[in-house]
Amino acid sequence: MGNAPAATATDSIRAALAQATGWLETHPDRALAQADAIVRRAGRLPPAELLAGQALRRLGQPQAALARLTPLARQHPAIPAILWELAQAAQEAGDRPQAIAALEGLTRLQPAVAGGWFLLAGLLRAAGRDDDGWRADLSGIHAASRDRDLLEAAMAMNAGNLDEADALLIARAERLPHDPAGTRLWGEVQWRRGDMTEALALVERAVTLAPGFDLARDFLIRLLLQNNRLREALAHADILARSPIHNPGYDLIRASVLVRLGDQQGARAIYERLLADRPDQPQLWQNLGHALKTLGLQADAVHAYRQAVLHRPTMGEAWWSLANLKTVKLDADDIATMQQALTTLSQDGHDSGEDVFHLHFSLGKALEDSKADEAAFHHYSLGNSLRRAMIRHDADEFSAEVAATSAPFTAPFIAAMGDGGCPAPDPIFIVGLPRAGSTLVEQILASHSRVEGTMELPEMMVIASRLQSRVDDGEFADFAAMAASLSPADRQRLGEEYVDQTRVHRQSDKPRFIDKMPNNWQHIGLIKLILPNASIIDARRHPMGCCFSGWKQHFARGQAFSYDLTDIGRYYRDYVALMAAYDAAAPGRVHRVIYERMVADTPGEVDRLLAYLGLDFEPACLSFWQTDRAVRTASSEQVRQPIYSNSVDHWQRFAPHLGPLADALGPLVDAYPDVPAS
Numbered sequence: 001m002g003n004a005p006a007a008t009a010t011d012s013i014r015a016a017l018a019q020a021t022g023w024l025e026t027h028p029d030r031a032l033a034q035a036d037a038i039v040r041r042a043g044r045l046p047p048a049e050l051l052a053g054q055a056l057r058r059l060g061q062p063q064a065a066l067a068r069l070t071p072l073a074r075q076h077p078a079i080p081a082i083l084w085e086l087a088q089a090a091q092e093a094g095d096r097p098q099a100i101a102a103l104e105g106l107t108r109l110q111p112a113v114a115g116g117w118f119l120l121a122g123l124l125r126a127a128g129r130d131d132d133g134w135r136a137d138l139s140g141i142h143a144a145s146r147d148r149d150l151l152e153a154a155m156a157m158n159a160g161n162l163d164e165a166d167a168l169l170i171a172r173a174e175r176l177p178h179d180p181a182g183t184r185l186w187g188e189v190q191w192r193r194g195d196m197t198e199a200l201a202l203v204e205r206a207v208t209l210a211p212g213f214d215l216a217r218d219f220l221i222r223l224l225l226q227n228n229r230l231r232e233a234l235a236h237a238d239i240l241a242r243s244p245i246h247n248p249g250y251d252l253i254r255a256s257v258l259v260r261l262g263d264q265q266g267a268r269a270i271y272e273r274l275l276a277d278r279p280d281q282p283q284l285w286q287n288l289g290h291a292l293k294t295l296g297l298q299a300d301a302v303h304a305y306r307q308a309v310l311h312r313p314t315m316g317e318a319w320w321s322l323a324n325l326k327t328v329k330l331d332a333d334d335i336a337t338m339q340q341a342l343t344t345l346s347q348d349g350h351d352s353g354e355d356v357f358h359l360h361f362s363l364g365k366a367l368e369d370s371k372a373d374e375a376a377f378h379h380y381s382l383g384n385s386l387r388r389a390m391i392r393h394d395a396d397e398f399s400a401e402v403a404a405t406s407a408p409f410t411a412p413f414i415a416a417m418g419d420g421g422c423p424a425p426d427p428i429f430i431v432g433l434p435r436a437g438s439t440l441v442e443q444i445l446a447s448h449s450r451v452e453g454t455m456e457l458p459e460m461m462v463i464a465s466r467l468q469s470r471v472d473d474g475e476f477a478d479f480a481a482m483a484a485s486l487s488p489a490d491r492q493r494l495g496e497e498y499v500d501q502t503r504v505h506r507q508s509d510k511p512r513f514i515d516k517m518p519n520n521w522q523h524i525g526l527i528k529l530i531l532p533n534a535s536i537i538d539a540r541r542h543p544m545g546c547c548f549s550g551w552k553q554h555f556a557r558g559q560a561f562s563y564d565l566t567d568i569g570r571y572y573r574d575y576v577a578l579m580a581a582y583d584a585a586a587p588g589r590v591h592r593v594i595y596e597r598m599v600a601d602t603p604g605e606v607d608r609l610l611a612y613l614g615l616d617f618e619p620a621c622l623s624f625w626q627t628d629r630a631v632r633t634a635s636s637e638q639v640r641q642p643i644y645s646n647s648v649d650h651w652q653r654f655a656p657h658l659g660p661l662a663d664a665l666g667p668l669v670d671a672y673p674d675v676p677a678s
Helices: 004-024 027-042 046-058 062-075 081-092 098-108 114-126 130-144 147-159 163-176 180-192 196-209 213-227 230-240 250-259 264-277 281-296 298-311 316-323 332-347 354-369 373-388 393-405 411-417 437-447 459-472 479-484 486-505 518-530 543-552 565-585 594-602 601-614 648-659 659-665
Strands: 426-434 450-456 513-517 534-541 592-596
Touching: 027 046, 027 592, 046 081, 046 130, 062 081, 062 098, 081 354, 081 437, 098 114, 098 213, 098 250, 130 180, 130 450, 147 163, 147 180, 163 180, 180 196, 180 213, 180 659, 196 213, 196 565, 196 592, 213 250, 230 592, 250 264, 250 281, 250 354, 250 426, 264 281, 281 298, 281 316, 316 332, 316 354, 332 354, 354 373, 373 543, 373 648, 393 479, 393 518, 393 565, 411 437, 411 565, 426 437, 426 486, 426 518, 437 450, 437 486, 437 659, 459 479, 459 486, 459 518, 479 518, 486 518, 518 534, 518 543, 518 565, 534 601, 543 565, 543 648, 543 659, 565 592, 565 659, 592 594, 592 601, 594 601
Parallel strands: 426 513, 426 534, 450 513, 534 592
Antiparallel strands: none
């Protein structure tokens, strides 16, 4: 019974502390009064002093809060709640060193609490300790990786339960609106749902909240690349390359951005630096080979590709890169090595996949060069069949899309639309099928003092896809209705967008530039609507030669139609039909270069080409192979030598195997270079 009064007093203090705690967020003045009353009654109890400091900070009196919390932290340096409150009070009072010291103590005590690390990171950066701040952010992300809520959301996302993951992360964001890890994960969920705009906004916010969140910045760069926002991607890649965590992968992603920007020398320097440290890396050798090939350094490119297959003989893409130089002939030893690589891959259970189909394409080229045409065609067929099984292309669906896109652009429609669009004459579009001589035309024009060659630019296809999405989303009944809705101001805005977005690829002050994206033939009507003064050149080659050459070629991306002889024949037919329809609607707007005529009469064809563009003749256009510039396409080595006629009728060696292609092309074969009547 003698201890009853003491127990009652203790219970009373606990109740008073609980009541003050309940008031802290809504009535901090009451909480402070209650805490002071407890101190007067029971002495400087640590919980009461902490409450007083918390209340003072919430009342906007951080200096007074510091006066209470600083001695408390000295007396109790191992209580995390005191250090957390001291850090926040010191930060608000402008005492950054004390805030940093408190948070350093807190993170030593509780390294698994992410919030302490993130607050510390911001203070360290503000103090000029950037690397330390970066490491603190990384420690915060490491701590967050154990968070149960985030693990649950990540598991739902990886299982494909995107709605569940989204709901979990929305709830988390309401509780923790400044959480970098949750924000980045939420961005990935949106990306997987196809909402690129929201994904970008969330991932950008994540790196704003935690600038040292390397994995979020890496993801952001990839998203920006997907959206062709190259300058922004480079800015973030530059930051990532400065990470105190020296990860070669960060150098590689920067190199990939530089390649997309056309800075092959910059990418080359990165690959060579990395190889100086790790010369046994086949992927680096292959990447270096790509850069060297584009720069026209063929011997160095061959050496790099040879190093890649030396370190990994089953590396199919490196073998194909060698074969794809066109001017390189793989010998009997190479053929034996590639055949052994296929055997090794098969024994390892890899009868398909990228290495396998690349090796088949490479063997096809090597055997073709050796005049072993039957064996060459066999390997080309195997490579194409494997690749075709990995991609989606519906020839009927594509034909319908082309017809819908082409239909609006009749002569009456073009006349009714009237003037409009961006008047810039800068762009020169070279369109057609791959392997039709477009790189040759580009090299000839890029040898002119007023024309800059760039690369195959995606910007027009991005604009066209965005407009098509308005039809797909139900805003318009069809493409014709959407096109008709474009006002002169809309068309000017879209044209200016194209010119602005492509500026990043222009490295000189030349007034004209080339966009060599061959697939832009699908959009020539749109091009002339939004860029009425742009030039369009249709590079065309004999349908059998063009399609067979395309079928033998493995493209890195974007040409899903090319892995089946019937598919590629139908694609050529769709292309010719659209171009013929536009020629009828707008005669003379498109200039056609027939490859065989260019080979037979280069000076005459160059004269006609320059006249269409309004350019004076310059002798360099006829010695185009001497022009030093980066060329990224499959014809990169062929345009670095004078025109030769070997490839014009090359397809005829394989004519017995090309029945499906001839059937798909139908009357186009005999009518070429004319177009048969509809």
